[in-house]
Amino acid sequence: MAAVQTTSVGSPFGSVNAPRRSVLADEIYEILKSKLMDNVVEPGARLSIDGLSRDLKVSATPIREALARLESDGLVTKKAHHGYTAAPLIDARTFEELFRMRLLLxxxxxxxxxxxxxxxxxTGMEDLIAEMKPPLSGDGYESYKAFASQDAAFHVALATATGVGLMVETLERLRPHAQLYRLYYTIGIADDTMREHERVLEAVTRRDEAGAAQAMSAHLTASRARLAGALGQPETD
Amino acid sequence: MAAVQTTSVGSPFGSVNAPRRSVLADEIYEILKSKLMDNVVEPGARLSIDGLSRDLKVSATPIREALARLESDGLVTKKAHHGYTAAPLIDARTFEELFRMRLLLxxxxxxxxxxxxxxxxxTGMEDLIAEMKPPLSGDGYESYKAFASQDAAFHVALATATGVGLMVETLERLRPHAQLYRLYYTIGIADDTMREHERVLEAVTRRDEAGAAQAMSAHLTASRARLAGALGQPETD
DNA sequence: GCTCCCAAATTCCTATAGGATCTACGATCA
DNA sequence: TGATCGTAGATCCTATAGGAATTTGGGAGC
Structure with missing residues (x-):
């Protein structure tokens, strides 16, 4: 590695000529996390250390480290001497548990x-709602993913607005949208999500605590009902 | 490394002659996690990869991997090119957040x-309560730690009894007792904890959902009040 | 006495090498 | 034909080496 450490053209991380401010293991972690959250790496897929090392053109060391972090994040599972596997797709039990926890939190x-x-x-949350673009009928997978991401962003912004860091962490740890967004694609999207977000935010804006809680309950209950139908169905993509 | 892989006398992991069923990185992880949870490694302390490598007589590789996992667990923090540090002692803000989340969950x-x-x-929870031994006045640190461990065990058993794995995970992730037990030592222990556990369990036993929730709220509110006094005080051990 | 600079030591980070374990395939035997 | 065994290749796991980055200590200058 050269003494001037830049992420130059030809390196695994794109072509930005900038001094390295993070270490390789951190960058690998972010890349892999992104692929896992976006399901670029399919749930249940094998993650070969040597394979990733070849693909990303780095040694196994930062790969191992990144995978170790992702294991504790719950995004991958590890079996000794077998290696790592992407965490499986959500099943019916986890789906129910997830909504049960969400309806509590x-x-x-x-x-x-x-x-x-x-x-x-x-205002930031208003902007987020305004930016939500429900996929049109016939739109591709990516627009469903984008919508789920916008959906998630609203929920994260709301948690952040509580000022309770542990609430943000707790909800992030559950990763609801990363787990659920494939179900959106299966059953399509109704416009209801945006309206439901708006109702939550209206209650928040007028400082109506009970109303906000009730609106969020209604949103989650409806969301669960919408998504539950997709759980038993095979993927159509 | 010999073809017959045994944890023999002289290895870093004690003197049990048994085939290795886990890998070194997993074992290092457990050792370090235990030291961190038990505060054998002080909050805020540096964790030197090379130092641990020398102390535990293994290479840096499994150390790095174990620390990476512990980072995602929230037990250590990492700064690039500086290394790892044990997560700091709970501060007043985190204390309040922790109880706020606990009172919700x-x-x-x-x-x-x-x-x-x-x-x-x-019955298992009854046994746990019966086994709780409040430290006597003048008892050492270890008996406070043991009591906190018993306290935690009751809460974990209760969460497990819900059958909701995500609830168990969510509460474990908060690690309340690992964070709070040093405060127990500072302010001493009242007998109230055991009585409060008993009230929770009585309500659970008679299937009184509201009563169980109320008893748990009362327990946590009292626990918070008991421990809050210790927060601003320097350690006395 | 304080501050700055430089060199040495220490630590962090990654690549590479080598051994252990697992998997898949072909050959042999009953 | 099916089961078992052996081998080769792939992958996982750990140790070691080397370079980069940071820290520490000592000396010089003000």
Whole structure:
């Protein structure tokens, strides 16, 4: 490795000529996390250390380190002497557990946000809702993924507006949207999500804690009902 | 490394002559996790990869991997080119957040357990309460740690009795007792904890969901009040 | 006495090498 | 024909080596 450490053309990480501010293991971690969250790496797929090392043109050391972190994140599973596997697709039990936890956490989250959200945060959430673009009938997979990402962004912004870091961490750890977005594609998207977000935000904006909680409950209950139909169906993509 | 891989006398992991069933990195992870949870490694302490490598008589590779996992677990923090540091002691803000999250999660947890706990699970929790031994005045640090461990065990058993794996994971992720037990030592222990556990369990046993939730709320509120006094005080050990 | 600079030591980070383990395939035997 | 065994190749796991980055200590200058 050259003494001037730049991420130059030809390196595994694109062509930005900038001094390296992070270490390779961190960058590998982000790349792999992104691929896992986006399901570029299919749930259940083998992740070969040597294969990734060849693909990304780095040694196994940062790969191992990144995979170790991702294991603790719950995004991959490891079996000794067998290697790593992407965490499996959500099953019916986990789906129910996930919504059960969300129905416990997120109405409270909305209620807390109704107490303390700043006008700036509220405006930010309005922007997020305005930017949501439900996929049109016949749109490709990517637009469903983008919509799920926008959906997630609203929920994260709401959690952030509570000012309770542990709430943000707890919800992020559940990774609802990364787990659910493939189900969106299967059953299509209704416009209801955006309207439901708006109702949550309206209650937050008028500092109506109970209303915010109730609106979030309604959103999640409806979301669960919408997605549940997709659980038993094979992928259509 | 010999073809017959045994953890023989003289290896870093004690003197049990048994075939190796796990890999070194996993074992290092458990050792370090234990030291961090038990505060054998002080909060805020540097964790030198080379130092640990020398101490544990293994190469840096499994150390790095174990530390990477522990980073994602939230037990250590890493700064590029500086290395790893044990996560700091709980501060007042985190303390408040922690109880806020617990007051959201654990009453619901108790309520769910009241719905579905098996008689066997209830008996198990009774045993856990019976085994709790509050430290006597003048007892050493270790008995406080043991009590905190018993305290934690009851909460974990209750979460397990809900049958909701995500609830168990979510509470484990918060690691309340590992974070709080040093505060127990500072302010001493009242007998109230055991009585409060008993009240929770009585409500669970008679399937009183609301009663279980209320008893858990009361327990956590009292626990918070008991421990809050210790937060601003310097360590006395 | 304080500050700055430089060199040496230490530590972090990654690549490489080698051994252990697993998997797949072909050959042999009953 | 099916089961078993052996071998080769692939992959996982750990140790070691070397370079990069940071820290530490000592000396010089103000």
């Amino acid at each position: 997120e109405p409270a989250c909305a209620s807390w946000a109704a107490q303390v959200a700043t006008p700036r945060q509220i | 654990e009453p619901a947890c108790a309520s769910w357990a009241a719905q579905v706990a098996t008689p066997r699970q209830i």
